[in-house]
Amino acid sequence: MGWAIALHGGAGDIPLSLPPERRIPREAGLRHCLDVGIVALKAHKHPLDVVELVVRELENHPHFNAGKGSVLTTSGTVEMEACIMDGKTKKCGAVSGLSTVVNAISLARLVMEKTPHIYLGFDGAEAFAREQIDYTQPIQKEVKNDAAIADGDSQIGTVGCVAVDSEGNLATATSTGGLVNKMVGRIGDTPIIGAGTYANHLCAVSATGRGEAIIRGTVARDVAAVMEFKGLSLKEAAAYVVDQAPPGTAGLVAVSSTGEVAMPFNTTGMFRACATEDGYSEIAIWDCPSK
Amino acid sequence: MGWAIALHGGAGDIPLSLPPERRLPREAGLRHCLDVGIAALKAHKRPLDVVELVVRELGNYPHFNAGKGSVLTTSGTVEMEACIMDGKTKKCGAVSGLSTVVNAISLERLVMEKTPHIYLAFDGAEAFAREQGLEIVDPTYFITPENIERLKQAQEANRVQIDYNQPNQKEVKKDAAIADGESQNGTVGCVAVDSEGNLASATSTGGLVNKMVGRIGDTPIIGAGTYANHLCAVSATGKGEAIIRGTVARDVAAVMEFKGLSLKDAAAYAVEQVPPGNVGLVAVSSTGEVTMPFNTTGMFRACATEDGYSEIAIWDSPLK
Numbered sequence: 206m207g208w209a210i211a212l213h214g215g216a217g218d219i220p221l222s223l224p225p226e227r228r229i230p231r232e233a234g235l236r237h238c239l240d241v242g243i244v245a246l247k248a249h250k251h252p253l254d255v256v257e258l259v260v261r262e263l264e265n266h267p268h269f270n271a272g273k274g275s276v277l278t279t280s281g282t283v284e285m286e287a288c289i290m291d292g293k294t295k296k297c298g299a300v301s302g303l304s305t306v307v308n309a310i311s312l313a314r315l316v317m318e319k320t321p322h323i324y325l326g327f328d329g330a331e332a333f334a335r336e337q338i339d340y341t342q343p344i345q346k347e348v349k350n351d352a353a354i355a356d357g358d359s360q361i362g363t364v365g366c367v368a369v370d371s372e373g374n375l376a377t378a379t380s381t382g383g384l385v386n387k388m389v390g391r392i393g394d395t396p397i398i399g400a401g402t403y404a405n406h407l408c409a410v411s412a413t414g415r416g417e418a419i420i421r422g423t424v425a426r427d428v429a430a431v432m433e434f435k436g437l438s439l440k441e442a443a444a445y446v447v448d449q450a451p452p453g454t455a456g457l458v459a460v461s462s463t464g465e466v467a468m469p470f471n472t473t474g475m476f477r478a479c480a481t482e483d484g485y486s487e488i489a490i491w492d493c494p495s496k
Numbered sequence: 497m498g499w500a501i502a503l504h505g506g507a508g509d510i511p512l513s514l515p516p517e518r519r520l521p522r523e524a525g526l527r528h529c530l531d532v533g534i535a536a537l538k539a540h541k542r543p544l545d546v547v548e549l550v551v552r553e554l555g556n557y558p559h560f561n562a563g564k565g566s567v568l569t570t571s572g573t574v575e576m577e578a579c580i581m582d583g584k585t586k587k588c589g590a591v592s593g594l595s596t597v598v599n600a601i602s603l604e605r606l607v608m609e610k611t612p613h614i615y616l617a618f619d620g621a622e623a624f625a626r627e628q629g630l631e632i633v634d635p636t637y638f639i640t641p642e643n644i645e646r647l648k649q650a651q652e653a654n655r656v657q658i659d660y661n662q663p664n665q666k667e668v669k670k671d672a673a674i675a676d677g678e679s680q681n682g683t684v685g686c687v688a689v690d691s692e693g694n695l696a697s698a699t700s701t702g703g704l705v706n707k708m709v710g711r712i713g714d715t716p717i718i719g720a721g722t723y724a725n726h727l728c729a730v731s732a733t734g735k736g737e738a739i740i741r742g743t744v745a746r747d748v749a750a751v752m753e754f755k756g757l758s759l760k761d762a763a764a765y766a767v768e769q770v771p772p773g774n775v776g777l778v779a780v781s782s783t784g785e786v787t788m789p790f791n792t793t794g795m796f797r798a799c800a801t802e803d804g805y806s807e808i809a810i811w812d813s814p815l816k
Contacts, residue, residue, distance in 0.1 A: 295741040301712075302618060322711045323737045327593060327618040329710015390620015391613045392592075399719040399743040417614045421586045423719040426743045427750065434754035 207482025208246040209464045212366040214269045214476030216413045216456025234266040235488050239478040252368040252376035253291050260310040260378040263364035270362020275382020278389050286396040287313045292375030292404035299396035302327035306334045310380045365411030373462035377409040394419035399426035407432050410459040418454035443467040498802030499537040500784045503686040505560045505796030507733045507776025525557040526808050530798040543688040543696035544582050551601040551698040554684035562684045564638050566702020568647040569709050574638040576600045577716040583695030583724035590716035593618035598631040601700045650706035685731025693782035697729035714739035719746035727752050734775035742770045763787040
């Protein structure tokens with residue numbers, strides 16, 4: 206056993222021909238955020254703090270679909286959503302429909318810690334944000350012309366992080382701008398506990414891909430359920446669940462209470478990175494680690 | 497095998513001393529809605545149509561916390577949410593934050609059938625409802641004097657509360673069973689299966705009294721308050737936050753599938769995992785079984801199966 210961390214910057218139809226000017230900044234982003242997470246775990250920060258920190262870094266990175274760099278709704282607006290969950294207590298927080306909050310994941314954490322609720326959306330969420338410390342700044346709209354997103358149905362983007370410390374405390378966090386050209390008010394899998402985000406005493410999971418398929422497949426919950434009720438290992442459970450989702454729709458990162466890591470996906474690629482206390486680390490987009 | 501249907505009008509700290517003027521209309525409502533569902537199943541309507549129909553009926557009853565009669569947010573407004581799911585296809589629809597749409601459950605059926613999405617909320621959901629020509633009313637339509645009073649009481653006590661408290665009897669709030677202001681009851685739901693094993697689930701609610709504006713509960717969360725697959729259909733009710741954490745509706749089906757438990761055992765298991773006083777559910781299986789467990793004081797519920805069995809109950813003993 207030991208600590209472990211995994212993070213993603215989105216699964217989807219990431220073309221193998223992705224040009225360097227689009228690939229390299231994302232790899233650099235993954236590397237940077239992985240380092241931030243490793244440093245925090247080595248400093249014995251609680252996994253809940255680690256995943257929030259890493260997701261904030263990912264949100265601030267304009268090349269990932271979360272925070273700055275979020276994709277736009279059909280009206281050209283930004284509506285961000287995020288979710289955080291603590292495996293030990295199963296406390297969680299989720300937000301949707303944010304357009305002015307710089308770090309949605311931190312607002313989700315505040316919902317979890319400062320309200321009797323789990324999930325706040327839209328105007329109510331923004332009002333709550335304004336009441337808290339200064340979380341809001343006007344967000345500049347980032348128009349994404351990425352050819353990889355030409356297929357309006359696939360979602361490349363969403364960022365997430367899962368972490369476990371050497372005592373087996375687990376946490377997960379996910380954040381996204383959602384689906385390009387989505388209807389105003391559309392909520393995806395990210396803030397849905399059990400779909401895009403889930404943690405309990407066995408594992409922590411953050412999923413990405415086609416939101417509607419992840420919701421139907423209750424992907425994040427199923428990884429833990431299959432471990433618990435069928436006795437599968439983390440790797441087997443995660444692979445099983447991804448196989449249940451229609452091809453091309455899902456990827457996830459997961460860690461177990463015993464420090465294992467799994468990062469399966471049934472899409473062309475998934476921007477991802479992981480590290481374990483024994484020194485292993487990996488950064489990858491397609492099937493071969495791009496170490 | 498044969499068809500089966502179960503419906504609920506909310507689980508929670510329903511006081512055993514609930515006076516007749518509050519109990520009888522709800523029993524009548526359950527009986528009426530059960531009859532509507534039975535007639536539809538006998539007429540070979542699809543379970544998806546049956547659950548939508550029954551939940552619409554339940555939503556039109558001001559005594560249940562959905563549609564007209566929805567409890568109020570801390571700002572005195574109504575924010576309704578609902579969810580529907582088809583077990584065979586696992587297609588689903590969900591909406592949150594509605595204040596002008598008369599039948600939330602029909603809106604999310606349209607989200608499911610007419611959009612590439614599952615879940616629409618707040619302004620976007622209301623805009624879609626208008627485009628689809630659904631019945632839109634002024635928000636005051638949904639607000640009842642009882643719920644204004646409940647909100648006032650909750651705000652005086654400065655906590656969120658269940659909606660079955662009697663507004664003009666403050667001593668009821670000192671009842672140990674209701675003293676925990678965190679509990680929620682009220683939500684309506686229906687699950688149904690036809691003789692071919694097609695399953696569907698639908699749930700609808702006004703949410704939690706005195707909730708923060710924008711608060712979303714378990715009802716529209718697939719896998720929490722609502723779920724259906726090829727094995728069973730589930731609709732849960734109770735404290736929304738506990739149901740979300742417990743992924744209650746999904747867990748019933750997961751435990752059947754991965755542990756091989758029967759519907760009754762799986763549902764009992766899922767309810768037991770949630771802290772006492774927080775949850776109830778109705779569920780049917782593809783083989784026509786029904787179960788309605790709860791760990792609260794009571795749950796307004798009713799069920800019927802093709803072999804002629806039927807039940808209407810609030811606490812542990814069926815009222816028949």
